[in-house]
Amino acid sequence: MSHLAYTRLMATDRDTVLEAAVGVLSRRPTAHLDEIARAAGISRATLHRLFPGRDALIRDVGRLGLQRFAAALDTAAVEEGDARTALRRLVDAAVPDAMLCAFLAGENQLYDDDEINDLWEVQIDRLHALFLRGQREGVFRIELSAAWLSEAFFDLVAGIGWAIQDGRLAPRDAAFSLAELFLGGALRRDPTPSNPQHLGPETGNR
Amino acid sequence: MSHLAYTRLMATDRDTVLEAAVGVLSRRPTAHLDEIARAAGISRATLHRLFPGRDALIRDVGRLGLQRFAAALDTAAVEEGDARTALRRLVDAAVPDAMLCAFLAGENQLYDDDEINDLWEVQIDRLHALFLRGQREGVFRIELSAAWLSEAFFDLVAGIGWAIQDGRLAPRDAAFSLAELFLGGALRRDPTPSNPQHLGPETGNR
DNA sequence: GCCAGATGAGACATTCATGTCTCATATTTG
DNA sequence: CAAATATGAGACATGAATGTCTCATCTGGC
Numbered sequence: 001m002s003h004l005a006y007t008r009l010m011a012t013d014r015d016t017v018l019e020a021a022v023g024v025l026s027r028r029p030t031a032h033l034d035e036i037a038r039a040a041g042i043s044r045a046t047l048h049r050l051f052p053g054r055d056a057l058i059r060d061v062g063r064l065g066l067q068r069f070a071a072a073l074d075t076a077a078v079e080e081g082d083a084r085t086a087l088r089r090l091v092d093a094a095v096p097d098a099m100l101c102a103f104l105a106g107e108n109q110l111y112d113d114d115e116i117n118d119l120w121e122v123q124i125d126r127l128h129a130l131f132l133r134g135q136r137e138g139v140f141r142i143e144l145s146a147a148w149l150s151e152a153f154f155d156l157v158a159g160i161g162w163a164i165q166d167g168r169l170a171p172r173d174a175a176f177s178l179a180e181l182f183l184g185g186a187l188r189r190d191p192t193p194s195n196p197q198h199l200g201p202e203t204g205n206r
Numbered sequence: 207m208s209h210l211a212y213t214r215l216m217a218t219d220r221d222t223v224l225e226a227a228v229g230v231l232s233r234r235p236t237a238h239l240d241e242i243a244r245a246a247g248i249s250r251a252t253l254h255r256l257f258p259g260r261d262a263l264i265r266d267v268g269r270l271g272l273q274r275f276a277a278a279l280d281t282a283a284v285e286e287g288d289a290r291t292a293l294r295r296l297v298d299a300a301v302p303d304a305m306l307c308a309f310l311a312g313e314n315q316l317y318d319d320d321e322i323n324d325l326w327e328v329q330i331d332r333l334h335a336l337f338l339r340g341q342r343e344g345v346f347r348i349e350l351s352a353a354w355l356s357e358a359f360f361d362l363v364a365g366i367g368w369a370i371q372d373g374r375l376a377p378r379d380a381a382f383s384l385a386e387l388f389l390g391g392a393l394r395r396d397p398t399p400s401n402p403q404h405l406g407p408e409t410g411n412r
Numbered sequence: 413g414c415c416a417g418a419t420g421a422g423a424c425a426t427t428c429a430t431g432t433c434t435c436a437t438a439t440t441t442g
Numbered sequence: 443c444a445a446a447t448a449t450g451a452g453a454c455a456t457g458a459a460t461g462t463c464t465c466a467t468c469t470g471g472c
Contacts, residue, residue: 027314029235032429043450044430054430084393106312108368110234131392141386141394148383149392151369152362159361162314169354177354180347185391186337186355187290188347238459249420250460259461 014050017042018064019100021057023165026103033057059113065100066119072097073126083134084183087153090130091179098161098174105158124150156182220256223248224270225306227263229371232309239263265319271306272325278303279332289340290389293359296336297385304367304380311364330356362388 020040024031033054037047051057076089094101104120111117131149134140140149160178163169169177226246230237239260243253257263278299284292300307310326317323337355340346346355366384369375375383 029312033431034429045432045451046449048431049449052431087392108233108372134392138394140392141390144383144387144392145379148369148375148379148387151374152365152383152387153392155361155365155368156358159358162361163354163357166314168357173351173354177350177358181350181354181358181388181391183391183393184347185387185389186293186340186346186350186359187389188344239461240459251421251462252419254461255419260459 014060015064016040017047017050018057018061022061022065022099022103025058025061026099026106026161026165029106058107059111059116061100061103062107062111062116063119065097065104066116066123068097068100069094069104069123070119073123078126078130083130083137083139086130087134087183088179091175091182094157095160095175095178098157099165100161101154102158102161102165105154124154127153153182220266221270222246223253223256224263224267228267228271228305228309231264231267232305232312232367232371235312264313265317265322267306267309268313268317268322269325271303271310272322272329274303274306275300275310275329276325279329284332284336289336289343289345292336293340293389294385297381297388300363301366301381301384304363305371306367307360308364308367308371311360330360333359359388 017040021036024036024039028035033044033047036057037044040047042050047057051060072090072093076086076093078086078090080086081089111120127150128146131140131146131153135142135146140146156178160169160174164171164174223246227242230242230245234241239250239253242263243250246253248256253263257266278296282292282295282299284296286292287295317326333356334352337346337352337359341348341352346352362384366375366380370377370380
């Protein structure tokens with residue numbers, strides 16, 4: 001029991017360090033371990049005790065990001081319901097980890113680790129499938145390829161992460177800004193206020 | 207005259223190297239000078255003759271990207287005409303340099319060079335002004351802040367660059383995919399085929 | 413064909429981040 | 443309070459990338 005509690009404490013500690021690391025690495029991939037350790041509030045020695053080396057740290061950051069994104073896809077249940085509301089759920093689930101996604105977008109496929117690459121491919125495929133399904137359902141536009149929709153969505157999630165981190169976007173507005181822009185685009189829908197249609201069902205919890 | 211021709215030759219040569227460099231650096235910011243030199247088809251010695259050092263190279267890549275983006279804003283004449291067509295012109299002008307923009311999006315504000323930062327700020331302000339004007343004209347949605355629209359637009363341009371570089375998007379489709387997604391969003395406009403409206407005036411040169 | 417400038421290949425020194433170590437201190441456990 | 447463990451601070455070695463050099467080769471102009 002005490003052993004379990006101990007390992008769990010270490011695990012969350014590792015994740016805390018990884019989240020601090022991503023805050024630095026997403027903007028400056030060449031940051032020194034000194035900076036990362038300082039950002040995490042620990043010494044370089046402890047950082048080395050938690051992670052054998054720099055590449056191990058980077059690898060674990062990527063793994064954490066992919067795990068979080070996979071968890072977001074799970075909690076959003078993107079395989080169920082109609083595609084539009086599924087995507088809205090995904091937005092809500094993914095925005096809290098937008099910074100991790102921003103890191104992933106940058107370090108896209110520079111990993112030689114098979115586990116990481118497989119994990120990445122699986123999640124992208126799930127996203128791709130969501131858009132394909134939406135296109136078949138008549139929800140998403142078919143002029144834009146599902147591959148491009150997946151890519152653009154992930155780019156915008158990353159953009160959300162950067163914007164929040166740099167203080168250019170309030171976290172409160174993040175999910176709304178992402179969902180509205182991606183789903184509805186930048187153009188006004190109806191210049192005449194005769195058609196009060198909305199882009200999707202309002203969940204009412206804003 | 208021959209002197210001018212000589213310096214111009216060198217300048218374009220520098221730009222050629224910079225464009226090769228961005229192809230490597232946009233994906234792997236930690237790439238060695240060896241790789242960059244090989245990507246540019248020159249030796250490391252010549253690379254050092256063209257650029258005093260690594261940071262000078264990075265700085266010039268950033269400067270080139272900003273110059274190209276500024277030129278795109280100029281040729282698109284974003285300050286003239288209605289905002290929607292101005293943005294379409296900007297898309298067409300910016301897409302060829304999307305990879306440079308992708309690099310800029312990554313190395314956002316890590317420069318301590320005042321000239322670079324000023325140049326960056328000016329261009330972002332121009333983009334911001336375009337969206338503000340469009341919102342006042344009733345073209346762009348006012349629920350999304352002009353700052354977010356600027357940021358998201360740039361993120362998508364960067365995404366275009368990455369997708370093209372990695373072969374996930376055909377260069378032919380780039381401008382269309384970017385403009386349609388950003389302006390109109392991912393959702394189908396009219397599920398019923400009764401209203402054949404389009405998102406903007408077709409220029410007819412596709 | 414000759415000369416000047418440019419380029420490539422490689423050796424060399426240097427700098428700096430990394431990795432490893434020790435020891436003192438702080439914190440927790442019993 | 444005492445022991446055990448975790449942490450921080452710093453020194454030190456190592457290795458890799460960078461910066462600088464020389465020399466051979468190539469190209470272009472005269």
